[in-house]
Amino acid sequence: MSSAVSGTKAQSGAGFRLPLHWLGVVPFAAFILLFLILPTMRIVVGAFQNPDGSFTLENIWGLFTPSILAAYWISIRISVASALIGCLVGFAMAAAVVLGGLPKWIRSPLMTFSGVASNFAGVPLAFAFLATLGPVGLLNVLLRSNFGFDLRMLGFNLLSFWGLTITYLFFQIPLMILIITPAIDGLKREWREAAEILGASGFQYWRYVAFPILLPSILGTFALLFANAFGAVATAIALTGSSLSIVPILLFAQIRGDVLGNPHLGYALAFGMIVVTGVANTLYIWLRARSERWLK
Amino acid sequence: MKKLFAWLALVIGLLYFVLPLIGMTRFSLMMRRGELSFDAYVKVFSDPRFQNTFSYSVMMAIVTIIFGIVLVVPTAYWVRLKLPGLRPYIEFVTLLPLVIPAIVIVFGYIRLYNTSSWLPLTGTAFGTDILLMFGYATLALPYMYRAVDTGLRTIDVATLTEAAQSLGAGWTTILARIILPNVLVAVLSGAFLTFAIVIGEFTMAALLNRPAFGPFMQLLGANRAYEPAALAVIAFVITWGCLGLIQLVSRFQKSASRPT
Numbered sequence: 001m002s003s004a005v006s007g008t009k010a011q012s013g014a015g016f017r018l019p020l021h022w023l024g025v026v027p028f029a030a031f032i033l034l035f036l037i038l039p040t041m042r043i044v045v046g047a048f049q050n051p052d053g054s055f056t057l058e059n060i061w062g063l064f065t066p067s068i069l070a071a072y073w074i075s076i077r078i079s080v081a082s083a084l085i086g087c088l089v090g091f092a093m094a095a096a097v098v099l100g101g102l103p104k105w106i107r108s109p110l111m112t113f114s115g116v117a118s119n120f121a122g123v124p125l126a127f128a129f130l131a132t133l134g135p136v137g138l139l140n141v142l143l144r145s146n147f148g149f150d151l152r153m154l155g156f157n158l159l160s161f162w163g164l165t166i167t168y169l170f171f172q173i174p175l176m177i178l179i180i181t182p183a184i185d186g187l188k189r190e191w192r193e194a195a196e197i198l199g200a201s202g203f204q205y206w207r208y209v210a211f212p213i214l215l216p217s218i219l220g221t222f223a224l225l226f227a228n229a230f231g232a233v234a235t236a237i238a239l240t241g242s243s244l245s246i247v248p249i250l251l252f253a254q255i256r257g258d259v260l261g262n263p264h265l266g267y268a269l270a271f272g273m274i275v276v277t278g279v280a281n282t283l284y285i286w287l288r289a290r291s292e293r294w295l296k
Numbered sequence: 297m298k299k300l301f302a303w304l305a306l307v308i309g310l311l312y313f314v315l316p317l318i319g320m321t322r323f324s325l326m327m328r329r330g331e332l333s334f335d336a337y338v339k340v341f342s343d344p345r346f347q348n349t350f351s352y353s354v355m356m357a358i359v360t361i362i363f364g365i366v367l368v369v370p371t372a373y374w375v376r377l378k379l380p381g382l383r384p385y386i387e388f389v390t391l392l393p394l395v396i397p398a399i400v401i402v403f404g405y406i407r408l409y410n411t412s413s414w415l416p417l418t419g420t421a422f423g424t425d426i427l428l429m430f431g432y433a434t435l436a437l438p439y440m441y442r443a444v445d446t447g448l449r450t451i452d453v454a455t456l457t458e459a460a461q462s463l464g465a466g467w468t469t470i471l472a473r474i475i476l477p478n479v480l481v482a483v484l485s486g487a488f489l490t491f492a493i494v495i496g497e498f499t500m501a502a503l504l505n506r507p508a509f510g511p512f513m514q515l516l517g518a519n520r521a522y523e524p525a526a527l528a529v530i531a532f533v534i535t536w537g538c539l540g541l542i543q544l545v546s547r548f549q550k551s552a553s554r555p556t
Contacts, residue, residue, distance in 0.1 A: 024374035025382065031367060032389055035430045039404025040396055046407065089312075092305040100302020116532075116539045117313060119489075122496050123513040124531035127524040130517075132319030139315065170316065173309065231397030234498035238514050248399055255403050255503055270400045281395040 044274065046267035059268035067245070068260075072272065075230060075247040078161060082168035083225035087218060089169070090176025098184045111181065114174035121171045126238035129167045133158045159240045167239060168229050175228065176221055183217040183291065213291075220287030227280040231273065247273060317532070324525035336526040343523075345512055353501075353509035356425070357494035360432040361487045364440045365476075367433065369483065372444045373475050376453050390441040393434050402431060402500045424504050431500045436493055440486035447482025448475075481549040485542045492538035496531050 050056040063069070097107050132138045133151065140150040157163060187210055195205040233248040242249055247269065253259045254266040327335035340346050375382050393401070405427055409417040417423040456478070460470045476483065498510035513531070517524040 021374075021378040024378060025371055025386075028367060028371040028386075031430070031433075035405070035434050036389075036392060036396070036401065039401055039408050042404045042408050043400055089305075089309055093309040096302035096305040100305070101299045102302050102306065106306070112539065112543060113313070115542075116536050119492050119539065120532055120535050123498050123510055123517065124496060124528040127513075127517055127528035128316040128320040128532075131323035131525045131528070132316045138319035138322055170313070173312075227395065231399070233397070233399050234496075234510065234514070237498070238517050241518065248397070251399055251403070252499070252503070255399075255406065266403070270403050273397055273400055274395075277395055277397060 040274065043267050043270045046264060047271035049264060049267075051264065059262075059264045060271075062262070062265045063268050063272055068250070068269065071245045071247050071250045072276075074161065074245070076276070078164050078168065078246065079226045079229040081161075081165045082172050082229045083222050085165070086169055086172030086176050086225050087222050090173045090221075091180055091218065093173070094177045094181045094184055098181060111178065114177045116174075118171050118174040118178060121232065122234035123238040125167060125170055126235050129158065129163075129170070129239065133163065133166070159243050161244075164236060164239065164244065164246075167235060168232065172225050172229065175225060179221045179224070180214075180217060183214055187213065216287040216291035220284045220291060223280040223284040223287065227277040227284070230277055230280070320525045320528045320532075324522060324529050327522040336522040337530075340516075340523050340526050340530070349507050349509045349512035352507055353495050353497075356429060356432060356508065357491045360429050360436065360494050361490050363429060364433050364436055364486065364490055365483055368437070368440050368444050368486075369476060369479070370471055372441060372448055373453065373471065376445075376448050377457060387441075387445075390437050394438050398431075398435055398497075398499050399503070401434060402503045405431060406503065418504070421506075424506060428500060428504050428506055428508075431504075432490075432494045432497065435497070435500075436486070436490040439489045439493075443482045443486035443489070444479055447479035451475075451478045481545050484545045488538040488541045492535050495534055 047059050048055055048057065050058065063072075093110070096102060097110055130137065133140070133156075135152065140152065144150045158167075191209055191213075192205055195209050200208070231248065233252060236244070236246055236249055237252060240249070242253060250259075251266065251269050251273065254269060258266070260266060260269070324336050325332040325334065327333060327339070371386070375386055406418065409415050409423075409427055411419045417427040453475070456474050457470055460474050465474070496510050496513070497508065498514060501508035502511040502514070513524070513527050516527060
């Protein structure tokens with residue numbers, strides 16, 4: 001492949017002023033087309049086709065059955081909850097390290113750890129939480145032997161809405177820290193001093209200066225975290241098996257064995273996922289462009 | 297007062313991260329009743345399925361990295377040199393794998409490249425491996441492209457190219473002996489991240505039915521008690537190792553370029 005690339009480039013660089021520069025990106029474009037665009041288009045088109053191949057909206061309507069709607073609803077709730085808490089905790093930790101007057105050396109290890117933790121997702125993450133919050137996990141054993149009660153007696157179950165949310169936070173919080181720390185760094189000292197000279201209190205500075213500047217970054221990261229949680233498959237499957245019916249698990253089972261009994265309904269299910277993550281990411285890109293106006 | 301809150305936020309946050317790490321480590325050592333032992337690790341390492349799936353995933357990671365470098369470095373270089381107007385579009389396209397969930401992409405693969413299609417990749421084990429490698433390359437694309445593009449920004453691509461050309465170098469020589477060594481640290485960062493992603497990947501490998509490490513971990517998790525915790529510790533060490541290597545090579549570059 002590389003020799004083909006350089007072959008076309010040699011032609012275009014040989015001195016003739018033919019407009020052949022675009023040939024250099026042909027291998028890349030072909031790869032993107034074959035293994036990203038076309039497969040996705042196949043799903044999108046399939047969502048609007050019946051088994052004969054003609055256009056229909058029936059598959060989309062098929063999504064509005066109680067069981068599928070319930071799957072979307074719990075997926076969206078888990079994604080919103082983990083993104084919201086991830087944003088709050090991540091922001092608090094990033095602000096503590098950047099503005100809280102903590103020793104300087106804490107920052108670098110925290111960023112490295114965030115890089116590791118945000119990539120520590122999938123199957124092993126589920127195992128870590130089973131060993132911690134599961135029936136015989138660390139926290140339950142500690143609580144039982146020291147205080148005579150455990151989380152299960154309080155009604156907590158790892159294979160549930162909150163269990164999944166708490167597990168997702170392990171990669172959501174670090175992602176927030178990684179993205180928001182540069183934004184908090186971008187708050188200029190002059191803005192604070194200017195606000196103080198004009199008589200602003202600490203609260204007023206945050207309410208009228210810092211927070212509005214950071215808001216697009218925070219909302220944008222929220223959208224990104226939401227999409228991140230919404231598309232997560234491996235953690236959910238390793239944690240709950242198939243006992244919790246969220247959209248990615250449902251789609252996984254559908255691809256494996258057509259549990260919905262209609263292949264084209266599977267396309268529609270996947271199409272719905274693209275729509276949800278697509279909207280979230282469009283918001284992220286738009287808000288990021290806005291935040292960059294201030295934080296340069 | 298402010299400092300107190302800062303410490304509180306940090307400590308509570310870190311507690312949340314440290315507990316699962318302690319939990320999995322403790323659990324992985326509890327296989328022998330009544331005492332701590334490395335039995336779970338011995339069991340995992342001596343399992344032939346572990347050896348097979350792990351070496352399969354390592355192979356896949358290496359092939360994916362090589363393919364990613366061959367695909368991304370010439371493209372990023374070419375776009376910077378000759379087609380700067382195309383950059384925003386290419387950048388947007390490379391971010392798409394973060395937008396479209398992996399499960400949807402692999403669903404598309406299965407429908408598009410099945411045995412009755414024009415390119416029946418899933419018909420043979422080798423073809424499916426190729427398809428899986430392309431899938432991994434797609435997943436790693438956002439990280440690989442951004443790393444290489446950032447690396448290219450720090451060097452003067454046009455001047456280097458002209459200097460090499462006036463000395464008689466062809467395009468292959470320029471790419472392999474001028475550009476690649478100059479962005480090596482960036483390429484290595486992308487490569488280690490790709491390794492970390494591929495080694496534990498579950499969704500694509502499971503749905504394409506390949507014997508990779510991710511599906512093996514999930515299988516073991518469904519059937520065993522202590523081995524999964526040992527696997528989690530191993531996976532965490534690998535992730536930490538990959539990210540640590542990225543830090544190491546970028547620090548090496550900083551100290552190497554300081555004298556100039």
